[in-house]
Amino acid sequence: MRNLNQDNITQAVIASFAKTPDARLKEIMTSLVQHLHAFARDVKLTEEEWFQGIDFLTRCGHITDDKRQEFILLSDVLGLSMLTVAMNNDKPAGCTEATVFGPFHVEGAPHYELGDDIANGAKGTPCTVRGTVKGIDGQPIPGAVMDVWQSDDDGLYDVQHADLGHAQARGIVTADAEGKYHFRSIVAVPYAIPHDGPVGQMLEATGRHPWRPAHLHFMVKAPGYETLITHVFRDHSDYLDSDAVFGVRQSLVCDWVQQTDGSYLMEYDFVLNPTRTR
Ligand code: BEZ
Ligand code: FE
Numbered sequence: 001m002r003n004l005n006q007d008n009i010t011q012a013v014i015a016s017f018a019k020t021p022d023a024r025l026k027e028i029m030t031s032l033v034q035h036l037h038a039f040a041r042d043v044k045l046t047e048e049e050w051f052q053g054i055d056f057l058t059r060c061g062h063i064t065d066d067k068r069q070e071f072i073l074l075s076d077v078l079g080l081s082m083l084t085v086a087m088n089n090d091k092p093a094g095c096t097e098a099t100v101f102g103p104f105h106v107e108g109a110p111h112y113e114l115g116d117d118i119a120n121g122a123k124g125t126p127c128t129v130r131g132t133v134k135g136i137d138g139q140p141i142p143g144a145v146m147d148v149w150q151s152d153d154d155g156l157y158d159v160q161h162a163d164l165g166h167a168q169a170r171g172i173v174t175a176d177a178e179g180k181y182h183f184r185s186i187v188a189v190p191y192a193i194p195h196d197g198p199v200g201q202m203l204e205a206t207g208r209h210p211w212r213p214a215h216l217h218f219m220v221k222a223p224g225y226e227t228l229i230t231h232v233f234r235d236h237s238d239y240l241d242s243d244a245v246f247g248v249r250q251s252l253v254c255d256w257v258q259q260t261d262g263s264y265l266m267e268y269d270f271v272l273n274p275t276r277t278r
Contacts (some may be wrong), residue, residue: 010037059198067159069103073199076100076245077208091226091273094136099230099247102217104157105149109170117184118171124153124186127256127264133179133220134271140179141272144222147172148183150215155191187256187264188214190238193245203244210244213237215252218270225272232268 004012013033020026039045060070075081081100089098112118119126133144149170151157158168175181195203195210203210215231233240233253240248256266 006041010034013037056198056202063197068194068197070197070199072103073193073197074202076102076193077199077203079246082246085229092136094271095273096228096230096270097249097251098228099249099252100245101229102245104151104159105147105217105219106159106167106170109147109149109172110167112171112173112183114173114176114182115184116171116173118148118169118173119184119186120166120168120171122152122158122168122186124169124189125262125264127185127187127266128182129185129216129266129268130180130182131267131269133175133181133222134269135225135274136271140175141222141225142175142177142179144175144179144181144220144225144270144272145172146175146181147219147221148185149217150185150188151191152186153189155189185216188216188234190214208244209239209242211239212243212245213239213248215247216266220270220272222272224275226275228270228272230270232266234266 001012010033014030017026017029017033020029040050043049060074064070072081085098085100091097110118110120129148133141133146135141147170149157152169158164158166158170161168169185171183173181173183190211190213192210193212194200200210214234214237217231218228220228220230231247231252233248235253235255240253254266254268256264258264
């Protein structure tokens with residue numbers, strides 16, 4: 001393997017993976033090299049640009065810690081997260097669609113009784129959230145467990161408030177024997193994804209904005225059904241047509257209706273897909 005040149009180096013690198021014991025790893029590495037090299041050829045990558053790319057990834061690494069994950073953010077704004085979600089969540093018609101998980105879910109959120117206020121002091125306009133969890137056959141799913149999280153009126157999740165120290169606008173509720181759930185929270189507002197790092201600089205340099213339309217996150221679990229990770233978006237919110245992370249599905253948009261007392265009501269039914277048997 002000497003005197004490799006721009007015409008034969010790709011094949012040489014691919015051949016170097018020939019003895020990879022794991023067939024899937026071999027497939028992934030081979031395809032990755034093919035596409036990376038094709039990309040470099042396509043744009044006629046200069047050495048200076050290659051170094052800028054390395055510097056960008058280095059800065060993504062430096063800003064990443066247990067609270068900030070710049071690489072996931074990068075995947076999100078490049079549409080890779082949503083593409084992966086879409087490819088792996090092809091459900092039968094009628095099931096609630098999945099969308100991006102995002103970086104703000106927290107394990108071990110507090111459990112609430114039906115009807116409780118999960119805002120727990122978070123700033124925002126009161127909103128009641130209710131609906132039913134069912135299967136594709138329309139039968140309710142009793143005891144479905146729903147992990148819910150959202151940002152406050154300032155567009156910040158509790159974990160983004162430096163010294164808060166307790167959960168706000170997040171919690172776990174369990175649907176009743178008829179699959180019905182209801183809880184109180186606050187109205188979601190559009191917010192900007194973290195953009196004070198390299199991903200934000202990339203958005204700025206490419207004339208893109210960092211905003212997401214107003215949404216409430218749900219992770220719904222029930223025995224015998226696939227876990228559903230999704231959002232419910234607020235109709236007429238800004239950025240529904242230009243979500244920075246490409247997560248909007250029309251079937252997930254619903255009207256959050258203002259009530260006579262000024263509070264809001266958001267009603268949404270979730271339809272889960274039975275666990276697939278392969
Ligand atoms: C979110 O909705 O919480 C989110 C998703 C992707 C990137 C940043 C935030
Ligand atoms: Fe979010």
